[in-house]
Amino acid sequence: MKLRNSRVITAAAIGSVLLLSLAACRGSDTGSEGGGGGEAAGDDTITIGVLATDTGNLAFGMDAAKEAINAVLKAEGDTIGGKKLEFVYEGTDGTSSSAQTKVKKLVENDGVDIVLGPVSGDEGETVTQYALTVPDVTFVNGSASPVSQTLEGATNFFRFHGDSAxxxxxxxxxxxxxxxxxxxxxxxxxxxxxxxxxxxxxxxxxxxxxxxxxxxxxxxxxxxxxxxxxxxxxxxxxxxxxxxxxxxxxxxxxxxxxxxxxxxxxxxxxxxxxxxxxxxxxxxxxxxxxxxxxxxxxGYDTPEWNQFLTEIPTPNIFSLLYYNSFKSLYLGLKATDGELGDGQETLRDALKSLDWDSPTGNITLDKNNQGIVDxxxxxxxxxxxxxxxxxxxxxxxxxxxxxxxxxxxxxxxx
Amino acid sequence: MDQFLLVALNGLTLGSIYFLVASGLTLIFGLMRVITMAHGTSYLLGGYIGYSIARASGNWLLGALGAAVAVGLLGLFIHQVLIRRFQDDDLRVALITLGVSLIGTDLMFAAFGGTATQVPIPAEWQTALTLPSGDRYPAIRLIILVLAVVIGVVMWLVINRTRAGSIVRAGVDDSAMTSATGVNVRVVFAVVFVVGSALAAFAGVVGGSLFPLLPGQDGTYLLFSLVVVIVGGMGSIPGAAIGAALVGLVSQFGLVFAPTYATVLTFALMVFVLAFRPQGILGRAV
CATH class of the missing domain: 3.40.50.2300 (Response regulator)
Structure with a gap:
């Protein structure tokens, strides 16, 4: 019977490794909403891949992101210029490695047109690095806020909120x-x-x-x-x-x-x-x-903020930032009537020239596609x-x- | 108080929680040699159930007992329905319980969300006690330390000094021979599995009173309890206690001297022990 010890430890080790690797992949089937997953988007859809945390100390990020996106869609509708917006949600654990796996999955397997996210700092740096390698995809940051993200020279990367400094x-x-x-x-x-x-x-x-x-x-x-x-x-x-x-x-x-x-x-x-x-x-x-x-x-009292509170009564930092980020993207798409353009240049030009009053004040971008905000x-x-x-x-x-x-x-x- | 002693006490009280979680695993995995990957799920689910009951009733003890009973019953289901038939096939049992844990993780995320919660504790526990040295120390951590020592001693006595304990040990060492003496080994194993699961749930309520409960902790606590059981030596209650104390101390002193590497040091401890004593500190030689 004692001979079983080594087999038992081997099986436990295999089990642990599997648990860790599967836990890392867990989000991939939790949130796919919309039928865009797995196929290249057709002419009548725009597929947006959403990265947000659903494990770890910031696990509420995914709920916040969905609440924000749904609030915008509910108010504005999910079709722009005859094109339907479709979403593929991917959960991460807030680490670089998980963000990298998931963003690659969204771009390379799901073929999304646009990536929205991620939540956390190190994830943001990883996603920006990745954005440099896939110039045909547009990236709109979710809530990640390291200073460096918009200083990397990724012209396909946009951040509509402040950095953490x-x-x-x-x-x-x-x-x-x-x-x-x-x-x-x-x-x-x-x-x-x-x-x-x-x-x-x-x-x-x-x-x-x-x-x-x-x-x-x-x-x-x-x-x-x-x-x-x-x-x-x-x-x-x-x-x-x-x-x-x-x-x-x-x-x-x-x-x-x-x-x-x-x-x-x-x-x-x-x-x-x-x-x-x-x-x-x-x-x-x-x-x-x-x-x-x-x-x-x-004590903060503006019409836009009060309207926002009717849509999301108890916002947190992630629901607010995902709201501002997604609404910016939405307004950009609306400005081009759903047209992405060659290499998505039409959309990017529209995003660069955005100037709108968000729930938390006016948002415009500087030359690095970094938000100038309140x-x-x-x-x-x-x-x-x-x-x-x-x-x-x-x-x-x-x-x-x-x-x-x-x-x-x-x-x-x- | 001397900083060193304070950190040591923090390490021991943290180790107490690791011990409570690992004591269930040392029964199921260490003693019965059943590899359960669902032990962390029992911890987190126990914490959530205890949280719900304690919040609704205002009674912490009721929450802890309710969690232990509910997760104990779940353990009975997992053992009888899912894994009993394959008990000797280690890899299959590991995979089945892994499946249970993955399903459990998503169900708990759906039910309890991603926001951290904490089991409400009685206000009188949330004070600081004065130690003999004159320093003040949080009462709750001392209570947990005492609780862990009591549970550890009781478990050791039951397993090593009672007839029931010797039946369990005999059943593990040679189930065919034990059956031949008229013991229903199947029932014995089921009981051990239930007690192990209930202990994990109880640990979840205790741990969830000091630290937050949130998605991902099922995996974290499974890993820590595996480290504790493997470092201490499989199946040994005193071994688990030593392992838990070591893991707690290493992680707390790690936070003082090398905070960036605190997590790594815990696993380095396991590597170190396995390199020099593959059977664990108090484990029987293979």
């Missing part, structure tokens, strides 16, 4: 001058989006006179923050939390149980409605957290009904992209 614009000054934070310790996930997001904040905070005393860059998907919290020096004024999704929710709830009393500065997805609306008790840690990003808090500083507060929400502190109009690409840093970025 832009998102923190103004927060560093606000933290130093208004909140009076002089020394800050940082905790963030170890990948491209938090680098740029934190870079945007600390470059401004440090220029104002503030000091970054140290940084813990943790692996994505870290759920146990007890040790990280115990690393935070006692003499800092605040803690920068560049975490997202489930990681942020974990940190906030453990900040409460571990008795962390420092005020927080959130990265752009740390105190998103998703984290605030969760079931964990994060109240004591979350209230008073300031952050910057593309999602306004309460940006918001918000603070977490308790709503009258006891739930947590954000309130808009200030709004910055027409924010343009900088050119600094950040990497991991432990002290003030130069």
């Amino acid at each position: 832009m998102w923190m614009g103004g927060v560093g000054d606000y933290a130093y001058n208004e909140k009076g934070y002089k020394k800050i310790y940082g905790v963030a996930e170890d990948y491209s989006f938090p680098y740029d997001n934190a870079g945007g904040f600390f470059s401004e905070f440090c220029a104002a006179g503030g000091d970054l005393t140290g940084f813990s860059w943790v692996p994505v998907g870290t759920t146990d923050y007890a040790t990280i919290i115990s690393q935070i020096p006692r003499d800092v004024d605040a803690v920068y939390v560049g975490l997202g999704g489930a990681d942020a929710a974990s940190f906030l709830s453990q900040a409460v149980t571990n008795g962390l009393t420092k005020p927080l500065v959130g990265g752009s997805i740390a105190v998103d409605p998703t984290a605030l609306g969760g079931d964990a008790n994060i109240r004591d840690a979350a209230i008073g957290t300031i952050t910057g990003g593309p999602v306004p808090g309460s 940006n918001f500083i918000t603070e977490v507060q308790a709503n009258d009904d006891g739930t947590l929400g954000t309130v808009t502190i200030s709004e910055d109009k027409g924010v343009k992209q900088g050119t600094t690409v950040y990497d991991r840093f432990e002290s003030c970025p130069s």
